[in-house]
Amino acid sequence: xxxxxxxxxxxxxxxxxxxxxxxxxxxxxxxxxxxxxxxxxxxxxxxxxxxxxxxxxxxxxxxxxxxxx
Amino acid sequence: xxxxxxxxxxxxxxxxxxxxxxxxxxxxxxxxxxxxxxxxxxxxxxxxxxxxxxxxxxxxxxxxxxxxxxxxxxxxxxxxxxxxxxxxxxxxxxxxxxxxxxxxxxxxxxxxxxxxxxxxxxxxxxxxxxxxxxxxxxxxxxxxxxxxxxxxxxxxxxxxxxxxxxxxxxxxxxxxxxxxxxxxxxxxxxxxxxxxxxxxxxxxxxxxxxxxxxxxxxxxxxxxxxxxxxxxxxxxxxxxxxxxxxxxxxxxxxxxxxxxxxxxxxxxxxxxxxxxxxxxxxxxxxxxxxxxxxxxxxxxxxxxxxxxxxxxxxxxxxxxxxxxxxxxxxxxxxxxxxxxxxxxxxxxxxxxxxxxxxxxxxxxxxxxxxxxxxxxxxxxxxxxxxxxxxxxxxxxxxxxxxxxxxxxxxxxxxxxxxxxxxxxxxxxxxxxxxxxxxxxxxxxxxxxxxxxxxxxxxxxxxxxxxxxxxxxxxxxxxxxxxxxxxxxxxxxxxxxxxxxxxxxxxxxxxxxxxxxxxxxxxxxxxxxxxxxxxxxxxxxxxxx
Ligand SMILES: Cc1cc2nc3c(=O)[nH]c(=O)nc-3n(C[C@H](O)[C@H](O)[C@H](O)COP(=O)(O)OP(=O)(O)OC[C@H]3O[C@@H](n4cnc5c(N)ncnc54)[C@H](O)[C@@H]3O)c2cc1C
Numbered sequence: 252x253x254x255x256x257x258x259x260x261x262x263x264x265x266x267x268x269x270x271x272x273x274x275x276x277x278x279x280x281x282x283x284x285x286x287x288x289x290x291x292x293x294x295x296x297x298x299x300x301x302x303x304x305x306x307x308x309x310x311x312x313x314x315x316x317x318x319x320x
Numbered sequence: 321x322x323x324x325x326x327x328x329x330x331x332x333x334x335x336x337x338x339x340x341x342x343x344x345x346x347x348x349x350x351x352x353x354x355x356x357x358x359x360x361x362x363x364x365x366x367x368x369x370x371x372x373x374x375x376x377x378x379x380x381x382x383x384x385x386x387x388x389x390x391x392x393x394x395x396x397x398x399x400x401x402x403x404x405x406x407x408x409x410x411x412x413x414x415x416x417x418x419x420x421x422x423x424x425x426x427x428x429x430x431x432x433x434x435x436x437x438x439x440x441x442x443x444x445x446x447x448x449x450x451x452x453x454x455x456x457x458x459x460x461x462x463x464x465x466x467x468x469x470x471x472x473x474x475x476x477x478x479x480x481x482x483x484x485x486x487x488x489x490x491x492x493x494x495x496x497x498x499x500x501x502x503x504x505x506x507x508x509x510x511x512x513x514x515x516x517x518x519x520x521x522x523x524x525x526x527x528x529x530x531x532x533x534x535x536x537x538x539x540x541x542x543x544x545x546x547x548x549x550x551x552x553x554x555x556x557x558x559x560x561x562x563x564x565x566x567x568x569x570x571x572x573x574x575x576x577x578x579x580x581x582x583x584x585x586x587x588x589x590x591x592x593x594x595x596x597x598x599x600x601x602x603x604x605x606x607x608x609x610x611x612x613x614x615x616x617x618x619x620x621x622x623x624x625x626x627x628x629x630x631x632x633x634x635x636x637x638x639x640x641x642x643x644x645x646x647x648x649x650x651x652x653x654x655x656x657x658x659x660x661x662x663x664x665x666x667x668x669x670x671x672x673x674x675x676x677x678x679x680x681x682x683x684x685x686x687x688x689x690x691x692x693x694x695x696x697x698x699x700x701x702x703x704x705x706x707x708x709x710x711x712x713x714x715x716x717x718x719x720x721x722x723x724x725x726x727x728x729x730x731x732x733x734x735x736x737x738x739x740x741x742x743x744x745x746x747x748x749x750x751x752x753x754x755x756x757x758x759x760x761x762x763x764x765x766x767x768x769x770x771x772x773x774x775x776x777x778x779x780x781x782x783x784x785x786x787x788x789x790x791x792x793x794x795x796x797x798x799x800x801x802x803x804x805x806x807x808x809x810x811x812x813x814x815x816x817x818x819x820x821x822x823x824x825x826x827x828x829x830x831x832x833x834x835x836x837x838x839x840x841x842x843x844x845x846x847x848x849x850x851x852x853x854x855x856x857x858x859x860x861x862x863x864x
Contacts, residue, residue, distance in 0.1 A: 288702075292709040300719040 257310040323532065323606055324446055324566070328377045329453065331468040334485070336492035343494035345371045345464070346662040348483050349502055350471045350509060352376075354385070354445060355630030355647040356502030357452035361399045362655030364459035365775050366831075368662050371494065372456075372463065373485055375470035379449035382607035383530050385644035386442045386564055391732040391754055392645045393437040395652045398774040398833070400458070401451040402437065409441030410563050412543040417724060419711040421552040425721055434816040435757040436768040440729060442543075442564050444530075445644065473512070474499055476624045497662060500627045500654075502647075505614075507632035513623065519616025520690060522637060523577035524557075524697045526611050527584055531569045531594065533603035537561060547726045549696075549711055553596035558696050558726070561597070568606060571597065574696065581610050613637035613693065615686045621650075622675045629654055634682040636689035639696065639727035646685045649732065650678050656775070656831035660855060670856040673740050681733040688728045695725035735834055742850040747838035748822045755833040758817035760798060760810040767810065769817060772796060774833045777851050781842065782812070783823040788842045793828070793851055830854055 264271055278294075279287045299308055336343055347363055349356045352374035360370045388396070388405065396402040416426040431439050456463045472491075473484035481499040485492055501509035510517060531537075538544050538561075546561040553559075560572040571594065575584060583589055585608055594603065617634035621627060630647030654674045660666035698704035713720035735741060736752030749756050758769045773780070779790060781797045788795065800823065801815045812818050821827060826842035827835050828850050837850035 285705075289705060289709055292706050293713060296706075296709060296713060296720060296723070297717075300717075 257307055259307075259310055259314055324444065326378045326381075326446070329465065329467040331377060331488070332466075333489050334466060334469065334487060334492055334494075336494060337487065337489050342492075343371060344496070345369050345494070346497050347371075347500060347658065348373065348481070348494065348496035348498075349500045350374075350483075351502035351504060351630075351632070352449075352453065352465060352467070353380070353502060353504055353630065354448050354452060354644055355651060356500075357449060357456060358396075358399055358648055358651045359500060359502060359629060359655060360463045360465075361452065361455055361459070362651055363659055364456075364462035365399070366656060366659030366663075367462070368659045369462045370464070371496070372465050373469040373471050373483070374465075374467050377467040379453070380445040382528075382609055383444035383446065383564060383568070383570060385445040385448070385638075385641070386562065386570055387440050387641035387645075387729065388443060388448070389440045389641065389645050389730040390435070390437045392648045392730070393441065394755070394757070394770045394833070395648050397436065397770060398652075399452075400455050401448075404451050405443055405448065406437065406441060408447060408565055409443035410543045410565055411438045411441050412545055412563060414542060415545040415547070417714075417726065418546065418548040418551070419708075420548075420550050422715075424711055424714050424724070427721075434759050434814060436770055437757070440641070442562060442570075444564055444568070447565070448644075471503070471508070474509070474626070476626055478624065481625045498625050498627060498658060500629055500658070501632045502630045503632050505631040505635045507628070509626065510618065510628065510632055513626070515618055515623070517616045517618060519614055519635075519686065521614040521616075522612060522693050522697060524612065524693075525575045525577065525579045525581070525584075526613070527571075527573040527575050527579075527590075528607075528609050528611060529571045529573075529590070529594065530564070530606040530608075531571060531598070531603045532567055532606050533569065533598065533601055534567055535601045536563075537569055537598050537601065538563070549707070549726075551597075554593060557698075559597070560726070575610070579610070584610060611638075615690045615693070617679075617682050617686060620675055621678060622671050627654065627658070627671065627674070633678075634686065636685050637693045638689075639692035640685075640689050640729055641727065642685040642689055642730045645730035646682060649681055650674075652832040653678050653681075666855040667857065673738065673856060677735050677738050677740075680735070680737070684733045685730070692725045692727045740830075740836065740854045740856065741834075742837035742853055744838035746822075746840060747825065747827070747835065748820060749827065749835050749838075751835045751837055753835055755829060755835070756820050758812065758820055759814055760817065761805065761813040762810055763805045766813075769798075770833070772810070773829045775831050777828065777831060777836070777854070779826055779828050779842065779847055780821075781826040782818050782821040783825075785824065788826070788844050788847060790844050790847060793847060828854070 347370040349372045352372050360372050363370050393402050413429045417424045429439050470486050472486050475482045483494050543563045548559045551559040556574040558574045562570040615636050621633045629650045636642045657670045710720050710723045732754045734752045741751035755773050760767050777793050779795045798810045798812050798817050801812050803811050826839045828837045830836045836854040
């Protein structure tokens with residue numbers, strides 16, 4: 252399925268990139284590391300459900316994992 | 321209510337030891353558990369004789385398998401014990417899931433209408449084995465049950481197997497063409513053959529208890545299933561409370577990897593623990609046991625003339641109730657194939673398809689059971705944290721409820737990928753899927769579709785049309801709603817059958833009630849060809 256290759260690097264936030272980044276930090280404001288990890292977990296679950304497409308999720312997991320260690 | 325009364329099966333001195341000739345049966349079965357007994361019945365329905373050897377003489381000690389799923393009940397229906405199980409069993413509908421003392425959500429199974437059997441029932445394994453053993457007695461010429469007969473050796477000569485058996489009257493030998501090992505998760509046959517049983521063991525220990533009490537712990541007569549993550553009454557990770565017949569309740573408590581078995585099984589520990597769940601209500605403990613669970617399988621289920629079936633071939637953790645159910649699906653798959661090979665109507669190669677099809681089913685069961693066990697036994701702080709957040713989101717977000725995994729209950733696997741099936745893209749019930757039930761009407765009253773299918777190949781046409789002329793394959797037509805009933809016809813009174821299968825389509829079912837092929841224009845040549853393929857023969861033989 253060459254033509255359906257998943258492109259994770261393409262920008263999809265457009266002009267909202269800076270907004271999102273700031274709001275992500277704001278959401279973590281004042282939380283302990285554990286509270287932040289929990290917030291991230293919820294966020295991942297919510298976003299994963301929105302993405303819905305298992306192949307996109309797999310590609311994202313693989314990309315994120317590649318730089319983990 | 322009386323507890324289950326164990327009635328030992330009588331031991332009789334085997335004919336070999338009374339001076340008779342060496343026993344000789346087409347099939348010998350080791351183990352009279354649910355799987356061995358079911359296989360003996362399935363073979364008898366095909367007219368094939370078997371001798372069943374069991375080292376014990378009572379049915380299952382303790383309830384063990386309690387959850388029997390719809391497809392399994394349909395197989396039991398074909399074997400002749402389904403209705404009895406349904407009548408005795410508890411049909412539960414409502415499940416509640418708790419995190420601590422908070423109810424996360426409840427679900428109502430609301431089964432689809434128009435099926436003879438519900439999604440599942442709860443019935444203790446000892447009843448199932450009793451019903452099966454009694455059913456075996458209906459075939460006195462075809463099933464010989466030998467209790468207190470322990471198999472301690474066997475030798476495969478390539479065309480037959482000699483089995484060595486020990487009894488209180490001494491050892492003896494008997495001979496069979498095929499030996500089926502239904503000797504459970506610790507299978508002595510498997511060990512004797514030195515076969516590796518590979519998989520994954522979980523460190524967690526679980527306390528399983530059967531509690532007898534008159535007053536329902538649910539606070540009402542409703543038969544429910546309650547599952548807790550991090551229960552308030554117990555410092556382990558999870559608990560399960562389930563109703564069985566005779567006012568018996570199953571309690572599973574996750575104890576953690578380091579629990580001290582002897583201490584946990586002592587009255588001083590168990591009774592206060594149970595009181596924290598059950599409150600001050602009167603109860604008695606019927607059975608207690610501590611388990612660790614493993615998911616593992618043999619790489620191959622067929623080794624020459626020795627075949628593995630049930631727990632001897634594969635084991636799973638019990639979350640999802642796939643052990644006993646999966647074993648019955650093995651029997652369903654193996655019975656007609658082994659019978660056909662023994663009777664010479666199919667090539668021995670057909671047995672390899674049992675290995676492929678049930679190997680696939682067993683992988684699916686292991687996958688689901690392992691995932692459930694992982695969800696219930698987080699291995700790290702992070703796994704646990706993710707699980708907590710799933711449970712937290714689940715109250716308000718339905719998608720998260722579907723991520724909660726306290727066991728994915730047994731569903732039949734599709735054998736679509738198996739080469740016995742003839743692909744038919746347009747079929748509503750795809751080749752490889754088991755029969756989908758529907759209510760029918762006949763001149764003599766109502767019948768269920770599942771009752772008409774099985775034990776032999778059968779072609780079923782849905783809707784009006786000309787009957788194909790078939791030699792050697794029985795044919796049934798299901799007429800549309802409103803048709804006049806003649807003496808042999810079946811009418812789709814509710815319209816469900818045609819809706820589920822598609823008007824104008826004809827399906828060929830295997831003896832295990834799985835769809836082998838579907839046809840838009842059923843010609844006798846195409847149907848016979850699909851049937852040949854389904855018994856492992858690629859080319860159509862001239863005379864059938
Ligand atoms: C706590 C618990 C809960 C479970 N819950 C469920 C559930 O809800 N649903 C479900 O589907 N499954 C469940 N299971 C799994 C289920 O109990 C097993 O999958 C099932 O018993 C397998 O049946 P079997 O006939 O293959 O083996 P077994 O029931 O173990 O029978 C094997 C038989 O072989 C005999 N035998 C062994 N060695 C010899 C020998 N050398 N000679 C002669 N005879 C021999 C034994 O005496 C025994 O009778 C549960 C299991 C446990 C432990």
